[in-house]
Structure formats: C-alpha cells, structure tokens
Amino acid sequence: MLARSALRTARSAGAAARNATSRTATRPASTSSSTAEEAASAWKTTALGSGATVFAVGSVAWYYHLYGRNVDAMTPAEEGLHPTQYPWEHQKWFKTFDHQALRRGFLVYREVCASCHSLSRIPYRSLVGNIMTVDEAKALAEENEYDTEPNDVGDIEKRPGKLSDYLPAPYKNDEAARAANNGALPPDLSLITKARHGGCDYIFSLLTGYPEEPPAGAVVPEGLNFNPYFPGTGIAMARVLYDDLVEYEDGTKATSSQMAKDVVEFLNWSAEPEMDERKKMGWKVLAVTSVLFALSVWVKRYKWAPIKTRKIVYSPPKQKSILDQLPKPDKKS
Amino acid sequence: MPGISSSLYNIFLRRNTVMLGTVFAAAFGLQLAFDAGSDRIWDAINKGRQWKDIKHRYVEAPEEE
Missing domain, CATH: 1.10.760.10 (Cytochrome c-like domain)
Incomplete structure (x- = not known):
C-alpha cells in the first residue's frame, strides 16, 4: 500500500518536473529578456525535478528491498x-x-x-453404521484386550474389548x-x-x-x-x-x-x-436464508414503491414581465 | 375463492390463541417436511455411496441359525 502510494507520488513528481522543464524550454524567444538568467533558472528546475524523481524512485526501491520481497524462512x-x-x-x-x-x-x-x-x-462404536456392522465391530473389538477397573484387591485385569473402547x-x-x-x-x-x-x-x-x-x-x-x-x-x-x-x-x-x-x-x-451433518446443515441454511433474502427484497420494494414512483413537480410562480410595466407606445402617433 | 379464504381466516387466524396454535403447528409440520425432503434429496445425490446402500452386502442373514 505504502509502496504503491510512494510510486504514485514519484510518478506525479516526475510529471511535474517534465512540465516545468518543457514550460521553460518553450517560452517564446520573442520576449527578449536576459537569456543567462533564464538558462540558470531552467537548469535549477531540471535539477530539482530530476533530484526529486531520483529520490522518490530510490526510496521506493529501498522500501521494496526492505519489505517487498518474499520472505522464506526455509528453502523450497x-x-x-x-x-x-x-x-x-x-x-x-x-x-x-x-x-x-x-x-x-x-x-x-x-x-x-x-x-x-x-x-x-x-472408538469401535463409531465404525458401526459407517464402515462395518455391529457384529463385525464387536468381533473386531474382542480381538484386543483392555484394562478393567481395579477389582476388590486393587489389581487391574484384562478383558476383551467392547464397542465403547x-x-x-x-x-x-x-x-x-x-x-x-x-x-x-x-x-x-x-x-x-x-x-x-x-x-x-x-x-x-x-x-x-x-x-x-x-x-x-x-x-x-x-x-x-x-x-x-x-x-x-x-x-x-x-x-x-x-x-x-x-x-x-x-x-x-x-x-x-x-x-x-x-x-x-x-x-x-x-x-x-460429522461431515455429512455439516454439509446437510449448510444446505438447509442456504435454502432458508435464500427464501428470507427474497422476502426481504420483496418487502423493501413494497415499502419503497410509493417513494420511488412519486413525482416532484416544481411550478414556478407566475412572474410578470418587466416589459408589461413600461408605458405602451401610443398607437395613434 | 374469497369465500374460502375468509372462512380459513375465520377458522385459523381470527382468535389470537387459535392463530398461535396454527403458527406452532405449521412450524412443526413444515420443519418435518423440510428435513425429510432435504434428506431425500441428499440420499438421491449420494445414491450408492452411503452405508445404508452397501449395508446389505455385510449384514448376515438372521434366518440361518
């Protein structure tokens, strides 16, 4: 953003410098003022314009060098x-x-x-109804052993797996x-x-x-x-x-x-x-909100109809022409 | 037509309590219909991809025993 605006100022500064130089250059020679003074001022204007341009371009380049390039922490x-x-x-x-x-x-x-x-x-239970039947999931769970709750003497034993494991x-x-x-x-x-x-x-x-x-x-x-x-x-x-x-x-x-x-x-x-539920819900939301949006558009048009269709008429007051006030020339003479 | 609409109005919307009941019942029914309809569309789009479409290949016939 800043780089872009800096670029724009540089461009306009260059344009201004160009105008200044061209104006001095095309000044008609017929106005025979002192040519030495004119040459000196033309040189100064050119230097000022070029200097400003160089400064602007240089600052943009410096800024780009600092912040404009891609920063990669890693190699490709x-x-x-x-x-x-x-x-x-x-x-x-x-x-x-x-x-x-x-x-x-x-x-x-x-x-x-x-x-x-x-x-x-x-868990095994989430496989049921998505990937396998209840019986398959139960059989799969029972192939593995899981820790039980501590028994009466505090030992933890092994039990076959359940659907909730x-x-x-x-x-x-x-x-x-x-x-x-x-x-x-x-x-x-x-x-x-x-x-x-x-x-x-x-x-x-x-x-x-x-x-x-x-x-x-x-x-x-x-x-x-x-x-x-x-x-x-x-x-x-x-x-x-x-x-x-x-x-x-x-x-x-x-x-x-x-x-x-x-x-x-x-x-x-x-x-x-949960992807299925998410997508279904998204489509329902889109359907309902599109109906509501259409309704709101209709209500807006309904409410605005008298405002949009009214006609504002300006009838200016009757103004007497000033000529009417002048004395009429006599027809007889 | 005006006779029907005015009698509908008199039956369902005239009294405030009845109108409230109408609104709630309509919301319930429309929700049911909307959900069922959208599920049906979903199933039609995803025909053959869902578990219920391939379930029959893996459920063992219970009458074997």
Missing part, C-alpha cells in the same frame, strides 16, 4: 513439494464419503498403517514409539488430514510420491527416505504401499494408488466424521 526443499490437487469426490459440497472406499481404507489402515500409527480418537495404539507411549522407529514419532492419524497443509492431497502425494531412488544431488541422511512432498525431503517412513499388498474383499484391484486413495478417504472420515 525444506518447504516440501506442493501436492497435486486431486478432484476428491467426497469433498464436493453435496457429496458424502464413498462408504465402500471407507471400508477398504480401514482395511488398509489395519493391515499397513496400524503397525506404527495409532488412531486413538476412533478406542482402537488400540501400536506402542505404549510416544517414547516407546520413538525408540522403535529410530527416534522418529509416527503421528497419530485420527486428525491427520486436518493437521497437515494440503490435507488429502498431501497425504495421497506423500504415500504415492516415493521415487525409485533419490535424485542426483539429494542428500538423504542415514535412516531416512527421500520423499519430495515431505518438508525437508527426508522422511523416516519408508514407502509402504506396493501393488497387491492387501486383498480387498470387494474385488477392487489393490494398486498402490487405489490403496492410497482409499486410506486417505478413510483418514478424512476419521478426522471429520
């Missing part, structure tokens, strides 16, 4: 490659998740991701996870699509973006893998999705991009299980 490699934007069907304003894909994605999570990543905010984490705590993964903490995936810039696009690109080998010149530290989409390009997670890694029950071919797409949709569901 440290920022990570921007993910491709994919046309996710479930992100349209009126579309829900493809629940068949959610089911496939949950399978991918369980068979691939769950060995390192927890999904600790998802949350999905078990692969590690006891973050320290155990770091120790098992070379110091890197696998993040919890419950809210991961909300927690990363680029959301679904980023996770899909990350999962499918591992090159066969790092490009020439890329420095990959020991124990890390190269992925251009990961900020810093060195990621502790190796490529996990290979074709036909899992077998889908619905016969979908398990290519690595298919698995990545399914698991991303599933993770989007786990981050936003």
Whole structure:
C-alpha cells in the first residue's frame, strides 16, 4: 500500500518536473529578456525535478528491498513439494464419503498403517453404521484386550474389548514409539488430514510420491527416505504401499494408488466424521436464508414503491414581465 | 375463492390463541417436511455411496441359525 502510494507520488513528481522543464524550454524567444538568467533558472528546475524523481524512485526501491520481497524462512526443499490437487469426490459440497472406499481404507489402515500409527480418537462404536456392522465391530473389538477397573484387591485385569473402547495404539507411549522407529514419532492419524497443509492431497502425494531412488544431488541422511512432498525431503517412513499388498474383499484391484486413495478417504472420515451433518446443515441454511433474502427484497420494494414512483413537480410562480410595466407606445402617433 | 379464504381466516387466524396454535403447528409440520425432503434429496445425490446402500452386502442373514 505504502509502496504503491510512494510510486504514485514519484510518478506525479516526475510529471511535474517534465512540465516545468518543457514550460521553460518553450517560452517564446520573442520576449527578449536576459537569456543567462533564464538558462540558470531552467537548469535549477531540471535539477530539482530530476533530484526529486531520483529520490522518490530510490526510496521506493529501498522500501521494496526492505519489505517487498518474499520472505522464506526455509528453502523450497525444506518447504516440501506442493501436492497435486486431486478432484476428491467426497469433498464436493453435496457429496458424502464413498462408504465402500471407507471400508477398504480401514482395511488398509489395519493391515499397513496400524503397525506404527495409532488412531486413538476412533472408538469401535463409531465404525458401526459407517464402515462395518455391529457384529463385525464387536468381533473386531474382542480381538484386543483392555484394562478393567481395579477389582476388590486393587489389581487391574484384562478383558476383551467392547464397542465403547478406542482402537488400540501400536506402542505404549510416544517414547516407546520413538525408540522403535529410530527416534522418529509416527503421528497419530485420527486428525491427520486436518493437521497437515494440503490435507488429502498431501497425504495421497506423500504415500504415492516415493521415487525409485533419490535424485542426483539429494542428500538423504542415514535412516531416512527421500520423499519430495515431505518438508525437508527426508522422511523416516519408508514407502509402504506396493501393488497387491492387501486383498480387498470387494474385488477392487489393490494398486498402490487405489490403496492410497482409499486410506486417505478413510483418514478424512476419521478426522471429520460429522461431515455429512455439516454439509446437510449448510444446505438447509442456504435454502432458508435464500427464501428470507427474497422476502426481504420483496418487502423493501413494497415499502419503497410509493417513494420511488412519486413525482416532484416544481411550478414556478407566475412572474410578470418587466416589459408589461413600461408605458405602451401610443398607437395613434 | 374469497369465500374460502375468509372462512380459513375465520377458522385459523381470527382468535389470537387459535392463530398461535396454527403458527406452532405449521412450524412443526413444515420443519418435518423440510428435513425429510432435504434428506431425500441428499440420499438421491449420494445414491450408492452411503452405508445404508452397501449395508446389505455385510449384514448376515438372521434366518440361518
């Protein structure tokens, strides 16, 4: 803003200087005043104008040098490659998740991701009616053991899981996870699509973006893998999705991009299980407010109709012409 | 037409208490209809994508036993 206004003043100052010089230059020679004095004043005007222009341009350049340029705290490699934007069907304003894909994605999570990543905010009960039936969810819950309440002597025993339990984490705590993964903490995936810039696009690109080998010149530290989409390009997670890694029950071919797409949709569901309600409510709000808006437009026009259609007429008072007051010439003479 | 509208007016809107009842009943009914209608539109747009559309593949038939 300031830079722009400074630029404008510079331009107008330059224009003013140009006018001044041209005015002195085109002064007609016929007015034979002292030419030496005139030359001196012309030189002064030119110098003043040029000086002002140089000062204005210089201050704008200095300001731009200080504040105008992009400020990047990191190099592009440290920022990570921007993910491709994919046309996710479930992100349209009126579309829900493809629940068949959610089911496939949950399978991918369980068979691939769950060995390192927890999904600790998802209870078994929220899978019911979205991804699996009650019986399937109960059977899945009972595969894991959970702590009971302390019994009479204060011991905590183990019991099979119930629908109200949350999905078990692969590690006891973050320290155990770091120790098992070379110091890197696998993040919890419950809210991961909300927690990363680029959301679904980023996770899909990350999962499918591992090159066969790092490009020439890329420095990959020991124990890390190269992925251009990961900020810093060195990621502790190796490529996990290979074709036909899992077998889908619905016969979908398990290519690595298919698995990545399914698991991303599933993770989007786990981050936003309320998405359907949110979208429905949004459409209802739009419908109701558009009716109310139309009503208010109608009321406004109704109330304003007499004001808009009235006609203001000015009828000037009758004025006698001054000629009428003059004595009429006598017709006879 | 004017006969019908004036008799409607006399029945539903003439007395204040009756008009209040009319307003509340109409609000209740319209809300029900609006919600049901919007849900139906949602289901039509998302046909085949929701759990209730694919549920039948995974619910085991109860009559086996």
